[in-house]
Amino acid sequence: MKRTLIIPALILAGVCAVWGCGSKNKTDLTSAHTTAAAETMAPSQTEPSEEESVPEVTAADESSESEGSSSFSGVTVDTYSSNNISIEYPSVSDSLSSNASAVNELLKNNALSVISAYGIDEASDSLSVDCKIISANKQRLTAVYTGELSVSGGAHPTAVYYTNTVDLEAVSDIGLSTYADPYTMAGYVMSDDCQFQGLTAEQEQAVKEYKAEQSVSAYQKIFQNADFPLKGDSFPESFSYEVRGEIYLSIPVPHALGDYAIVVFTPETK
Structure with missing residues (x-):
């Protein structure tokens, strides 16, 4: 009788060793949720096309x-x-x-x-x-x-x-509207998370103080008219480009602050 009970027990132990028991092998969804959140707040993205097949x-x-x-x-x-x-x-x-x-x-x-x-x-x-x-x-x-x-x-x-x-x-x-939503970008620029390229700590602080006096609606209008083709005879107040998923766009600032500042938006960090 004892031998009859021991054999099934050994078989069960072997199965657990091979496949794992309990919840140890559940898929970790943390990164997936993080990615989804980033994609929700990031600018609109186009569907994969033939362009992606060309390095x-x-x-x-x-x-x-x-x-x-x-x-x-x-x-x-x-x-x-x-x-x-x-x-x-x-x-x-x-x-x-x-x-x-x-x-x-x-x-x-x-x-x-x-x-x-x-x-x-x-x-x-x-x-x-x-x-x-x-x-x-x-x-x-x-x-x-x-x-x-x-x-x-x-x-x-x-x-x-x-x-x-x-x-x-x-x-x-x-232009910017191809790979980003002007309203989303305006909100990002006005947020505390806004990142800049090529500024010293002192310059960045001064630019942040300046942009804090602006508004989402003002930046949205600027970004709606960003980039070529020109919409009239005057130059846009903002120009942008996208590379490796990161978006770089300029915002106008006073001459004392450099005339323009470059904002960097990285969807993976949002």
Whole structure:
């Protein structure tokens, strides 16, 4: 009788050893809930497309790279020069886009539109703009422009910042509303969680104090009109781009604070 009871007990012990007993092997859903929460608060995201199958060439670490243009296969940086005006802008080759000619015209026109948007006098004013390629593949190209404008008779130079993301297949501009919701971004900027790029602790504190005096509705309006294509003759007050899931967008600040500040939104941390 004892042997009969021992054998089933041994079998049961073996099963427990192999498969585990109790609740030890329950799936940990903590990370899944965290991810879902992040996705809920993050800007709207597009469904996977063929673009995702093509590796995107990006700057290895934007924050640590030196200023100026980066080298990308199929992309060159040209320069427009007129008196004291110098503006770099990208050009793509046929190997990167079958619409290279039209794409290059769009890229150049957008880059040079700063002249008319700021009412620059090419005979007397001074403007220097550098172009940095952030990412480039057969679907899209993103460029960031930084520079300085000195107007004849002006009290001080003005920092210039704008970006341009172009769909190389559709030959069209891609703006903030493509990968983010302006209202969501406005709320993020006004929140205590807002992160900035390239500011010292003192500068960041000053910018935070300034933005605290603004409003969600004011930033929402700014972000609704962000990026190319231009919506009128004046430049947008905000420009943006998206890379590796992170969104970078500028907000206007007083000249004493640098003329603009760059906000960084990382959905994974929200």
